[in-house]
Amino acid sequence: MGRKSYAGRLPAVVAGTALLLAAACGSPDTAGSGGDGATSTESIKVGLVYSKSGPLASYGKQYLEGFQAGLTYATQGSKKVGDQAIEVTEVDDAGDPAKAVSAAKDLIGKGYKIIAGSTSSGVATQVAPITEQNKVLFISGPAATDAVTGIGDHTFRSGRQTSQDISTAAAFIGDVQGKKIVVFGQDSAFGQANVAGVQAVLGAKGATVEPLLVPASATDFTPFATQAKEAKPDLLFVAWAGTTAQAMWTALGQQGVFDATKVVTGLDIAATWPTYGPVADKVNFLSHYFAGAAGTDVEKAMTEEVTKAGGTVDLFTGDGFTAAQMIVHAAEQGSDPDKMAQALAGWSFEGVKGKLTIRAEDHALLQPMFQAKLTGGAAPTAELVQKLEPDAVAPPVTQK
Structure with missing residues (x-):
């Protein structure tokens, strides 16, 4: 899981979605047409498979709020890459690896080339092999297990890892x-x-x-x-x-x-x-992070956007924000997951916590x-x- 709470965990109610996010508690049914990826007339389809409910719902809520803010930031408010809208479909895995795997397969079958989320480490280690087999870009979220790092060419992470x-x-x-x-x-x-x-x-x-x-x-x-x-x-x-x-x-x-x-x-x-x-x-x-820890301009931008939307910055807000930055950068390369992965490997950028670098050798996210x-x-x-x-x-x- 993201990291089991060292000091216990309190449940949280997940906030409503906003803008281009389509809420889903089962199989997504709001996706655009399938095929080999987005074209100039298609949207860029992103599947967020995360803990909207379940024991890690509070983590999932933070991740989602950060993702929404990051999407706004990385696209300068347009929610587009070029003339293509970024269409995000949420699927609640409730922290259950079986549900997450089923959702990932469904999304991939509908033509999605980008999967993100994975609040739970148990979920991340089950979803990653599916996305690797299908050569789909996977950006894990708060899941902290070291096992995600180096798992394959198309697997990345937007948070820290246990080591x-x-x-x-x-x-x-x-x-x-x-x-x-x-x-x-x-x-x-x-x-x-x-x-x-x-x-x-x-x-x-x-x-x-x-x-x-x-x-x-x-x-x-x-x-x-x-x-x-x-x-x-x-x-x-x-x-x-x-x-x-x-x-x-x-x-x-x-x-x-x-x-x-x-x-x-x-x-x-x-x-x-x-x-x-x-x-x-x-x-x-x-x-890993707490509100105000970094003191960066990007952190200030995230805080303003999350607060404006009625959310609160917390431990995993930045993981969602970083995921959005990575997805926008990847999508700028087109719809080929191989090219998207190549663009992310070795990429350094200014994130919430400061300078972040995706290590080319194994895709570890080097961070303060x-x-x-x-x-x-x-x-x-x-x-x-x-x-x-x-x-x-x-x-x-x-x-x-």
């Missing part, structure tokens, strides 16, 4: 050679994946990585918080999902873990920030990352601690 998160976390302690890092999370696929990710990225740089995984059924976190303190790590990397987050953070605070080591976790959507309670200002946050802190008590706000340049957090090259 960039982990490198940002490691930057809190500098050189990790010889350092001890404990991954504190639930004994679940999510927790185990974080252990594997930290081991792959930081273990390769000389760190000793140890898991401290808590049974998913646990409600008393005091014993585990005590273990975390007694482990005496140089860095405690917390990867947590679900409704027990507040009790977990309280236990870490009560057992003095924050006084014993540096605690780092990912900064999730703004609605989750109160979850940290009294320890909010003691946690070190790696951040952020370190942040929360202040303000019961209604915390995020403040930038440090911006990390793209090279400092670049993932290892993946061979396609």
Whole structure:
């Protein structure tokens, strides 16, 4: 998935669509004529397969609002490339890979040459092979799994990936050679994946990585918080999902873990920030993005457009905006997906977070990352601690 919330997740109601977006909760039926792609008299058809509903609906809402703003920005308000209108069809996958695959096949069958979205990592890794087989351009969204990078010639991403998160976390302690890092999370696929990710990225740089995984059924976190303190790590990397987050953070605070080591976790959507309670200002946050983090002209343009449309800028708004920039650039090359992909590979452009580069070798999106802190008590706000340049957090090259 995009990244399971390190501090729990709150549901959100998805806003209505606007302009050229045609809402769909099943198979799209608003597409233009099929065929080999857009001609001078056809629209440029884009399929957005994303989480309009389901557990990641709040992420999907942010992505959609950003996409709409990005489409306006990248086309200077025309919603066209040349004389061709960009026709966007939404399909709600509800975070279900089977629904997403079915939607992607349907769209491809109707002649769509561009598919975007993928709020969930499980969705992205299932949709990408379908688009690759059909030589259709695929731009994954908030899905963070490293597996999307390097998957094929036609697959790209508009967000960050897990290894960039982990490198940002490691930057809190500098050189990790010889350092001890404990991954504190639930004994679940999510927790185990974080252990594997930290081991792959930081273990390769000389760190000793140890898991401290808590049974998913646990409600008393005091014993585990005590273990975390007694482990005496140089860095405690917390990867947590679900409704027990507040009790977990309280236990870490009560057992003095924050006084014993540096605690780092990912900064999730703004609605989750109160979850940290009294320890909010003691946690070190790696951040993909939060409103106001970048301070760029593009960010200002996005914020103005999203706000004007009644939305709110948050964690994944920029992913949608970036996807729109990429799609417009690709569509300027014509309707041939091979040419669109060639145009994107190696492309550098000014995005919401600053300069973004699509690495030619594997299509990783090289981008700045952020370190942040929360202040303000019961209604915390995020403040930038440090911006990390793209090279400092670049993932290892993946061979396609």
